[in-house]
Amino acid sequence: MNYSRIPLFVLSLAAVPAFAADVDLSLTNESVKGQVNFFDNRSEIQVGTGYTYHEGSRHLLNVDFHAQGRTALGNLPATAGIGVKALGWDDDNDYDGGALGLGGFGTVNLPNVPGLSLHGALHYAPSILSFGDSEDMTSVELRASYRVIRNAEVFAGYRYLNTDLEDVKGDINLDEGVLAGIKIFF
Known part of the structure; x- marks a missing residue:
């Protein structure tokens, strides 16, 4: 690891609130x-x-671009995109690749339980x-979130990211599993 880049990394993390609406960390x-x-x-965009x-x-590494808007699912307030x-990926086992996935996401707030929301992306x-x-x-991600304080929430869910390999019979799960994390709003 190149330790001379650590101050630059710390400085870039400190600048995130000036340019971001939220930061999401999950495991x-x-x-x-x-x-x-x-x-x-x-x-109107994300x-x-x-x-x-x-x-x-x-x-x-992923870069996302979505048109988004507020809507309703029945009587439940929602945001859809x-x-x-x-997505680009690199594996030390001599495989690498990427894709441009089409799809969207939806987040539904549950008014009967203030702070609770359900999110899905495909x-x-x-x-x-x-x-x-x-x-x-x-790429599929499902999660349930609970807003603990005004600018932070905790969540748990499931993530599945799979690709078929071109010259090999079969596929690999690039990332899969039960997840937990936090989201901080700026």
């Missing part, structure tokens, strides 16, 4: 993910970027939108 049994979203749920380190020296998730990339060793990509 599974085999991975850690950080996600920064640049607009809040009142904006742009975010994230990095995941998976045990075994697998690195995943439709767009793309660009993105899929067929082979035409995949490159490198990826033949396709499926």
